[in-house]
Amino acid sequence: MVEFAGYDMPLQYQGIMAEHLACRTGAALFDVSHMGQAEIAEIEAFSRLVPGDIAGLKPGRQRYTLLLNEAGGVLDDLMVANLGQHVQVVLNASRKEADVAHMRSHGVAVTTRFDRALLALQGPKAVEILPEAATLKFMDAAPVQIGGIDCIVTRSGYTGEDGFEIGCAGFDGEALAELLLARGATPAGLGARDSLRLEAGLCLYGNDIDETTNPVAAGLGFALSKKRLAEGHFLGAAAVQKALAEGAAAVQKALAEGAAENLVGIKLEGRAPARAGAEIRLPGGEAVGRVTSGVFSPTLNAPIALGYVRGDCAKPGTTLELIVRDKPLSGQVTPLPFVPHNYVR
Amino acid sequence: MSQIFYSKDHEWVAVGADGLATIGITDHAQAALGDIVFVELPEPGRNVAKGEPCAVVESVKAASDVYAPLSGTVAEVNQAIVDEPAKVNAEAEADGWFFKLRLEDPGSLTELMDRAGYDEFLGTLA
Numbered sequence: 496m497v498e499f500a501g502y503d504m505p506l507q508y509q510g511i512m513a514e515h516l517a518c519r520t521g522a523a524l525f526d527v528s529h530m531g532q533a534e535i536a537e538i539e540a541f542s543r544l545v546p547g548d549i550a551g552l553k554p555g556r557q558r559y560t561l562l563l564n565e566a567g568g569v570l571d572d573l574m575v576a577n578l579g580q581h582v583q584v585v586l587n588a589s590r591k592e593a594d595v596a597h598m599r600s601h602g603v604a605v606t607t608r609f610d611r612a613l614l615a616l617q618g619p620k621a622v623e624i625l626p627e628a629a630t631l632k633f634m635d636a637a638p639v640q641i642g643g644i645d646c647i648v649t650r651s652g653y654t655g656e657d658g659f660e661i662g663c664a665g666f667d668g669e670a671l672a673e674l675l676l677a678r679g680a681t682p683a684g685l686g687a688r689d690s691l692r693l694e695a696g697l698c699l700y701g702n703d704i705d706e707t708t709n710p711v712a713a714g715l716g717f718a719l720s721k722k723r724l725a726e727g728h729f730l731g732a733a734a735v736q737k738a739l740a741e742g743a744a745a746v747q748k749a750l751a752e753g754a755a756e757n758l759v760g761i762k763l764e765g766r767a768p769a770r771a772g773a774e775i776r777l778p779g780g781e782a783v784g785r786v787t788s789g790v791f792s793p794t795l796n797a798p799i800a801l802g803y804v805r806g807d808c809a810k811p812g813t814t815l816e817l818i819v820r821d822k823p824l825s826g827q828v829t830p831l832p833f834v835p836h837n838y839v840r
Numbered sequence: 841m842s843q844i845f846y847s848k849d850h851e852w853v854a855v856g857a858d859g860l861a862t863i864g865i866t867d868h869a870q871a872a873l874g875d876i877v878f879v880e881l882p883e884p885g886r887n888v889a890k891g892e893p894c895a896v897v898e899s900v901k902a903a904s905d906v907y908a909p910l911s912g913t914v915a916e917v918n919q920a921i922v923d924e925p926a927k928v929n930a931e932a933e934a935d936g937w938f939f940k941l942r943l944e945d946p947g948s949l950t951e952l953m954d955r956a957g958y959d960e961f962l963g964t965l966a
Contacts, residue, residue: 511874513875687872768898791898791900
């Protein structure tokens with residue numbers, strides 16, 4: 496057990512390696528109830544706060560988006576699902592209280608549902624375990640009854656695999672987990688969740704992105720809607736329009752000029768991983784960046800890392816040195832994801 | 841092997857007939873670390889002081905130091921765990937040993953715990 500965002504979380508059950516491979520080849524079940532679920536009835540008001548086209552999100556569909564601050568820094572990254580009557584957002588545990596305060600301060604009424612449970616069933620066999628949700632495609636969202644339990648299911652996740660995220664009332668969470676385990680899912684902890692998301696090239700808030708990160712530098716340009724950028728502001732209400740217009744301007748500037756730093760994937764030679772904080776240098780000298788996440792990839796049987804490097808060092812194939820225990824480890828900039836995504840579209 | 845001693849940093853020490861102290865991490869330590877994917881060992885000939893970090897184990901998730909449980913000179917290292925780090929998980933208190941020390945003071949062994957003492961120490965950690 497480890498402490499994570501104020502929660503006691505299992506780092507591993509049988510072992511990170513076995514749980515990781517279970518997710519890549521079978522189906523793994525993660526308890527991610529620490530994440531914050533909330534509902535927002537005023538879709539229009541919420542959509543003005545984010546750079547993604549949430550107003551254009553159809554009922555039954557989900558999208559990844561960002562909450563940005565005035566400087567264009569990332570306050571949080573989140574999933575938004577249009578459930579018809581309202582949108583459901585899933586917020587990072589460490590950010591959920593601040594996110595809700597931020598949204599409310601900008602006039603968006605938010606109903607927190609932090610007492611709800613959230614389970615992630617991930618892997619190529621997830622759909623065999625959850626046939627009730629087989630009709631959903633990648634990034635669909637729908638209410639689904641599972642073993643008599645009312646759930647909100649999205650076909651998405653944080654592993655790069657096919658799979659589902661399943662929300663239900665907190666008091667139903669344990670029964671739902673038992674049901675999915677009885678159907679053959681492998682319990683998996685935070686350790687495998689981290690190694691899986693890193694192989695999939697997915698950012699972890701607090702490591703790879705934070706309030707000082709421009710989404711363009713973080714490779715999150717896909718979350719910025721052209722329409723929303725053209726509108727030039729992420730909020731309609733006059734009081735906040737100015738502040739977030741500045742945020743949009745910062746993003747547009749970075750798009751036009753290229754970010755000073757870019758988040759890249761790095762595959763290391765040898766077996767020693769480089770962890771968050773390790774300095775990145777050009778071979779033999781100049782410091783050009785830092786590692787923000789690092790892990791030993793069970794799929795590739797090699798260490799991998801995410802890190803920010805100077806824009807001119809971000810090209811795939813660039814050889815870099817990562818400094819671990821005062822020694823340089825050689826690695827190459829590698830296109831993300833490290834392991835191909837396996838979504839069912 | 842003669843009697844085995846244990847440190848509070850979860851290393852075991854066994855002195856062989858040749859007078860060298862074989863050092864590894866305990867089964868408790870390997871279980872807590874999880875799947876070990878990389879091991880870095882000290883250079884033979886290096887003098888290490890008790891409590892000094894002298895080896896590194898990396899699991900999938902994190903790096904951990906291995907400390908010298910006693911002072912001495914590194915006489916030999918176990919290349920087999922460098923080549924196959926999973927051996928530390930499988931055989932922590934046998935073939936998964938890390939290095940051998942020529943102890944500065946063989947009498948210093950008494951500063952360590954015996955098995956019963958270590959088990960009692962483990963009991964206080966839960």
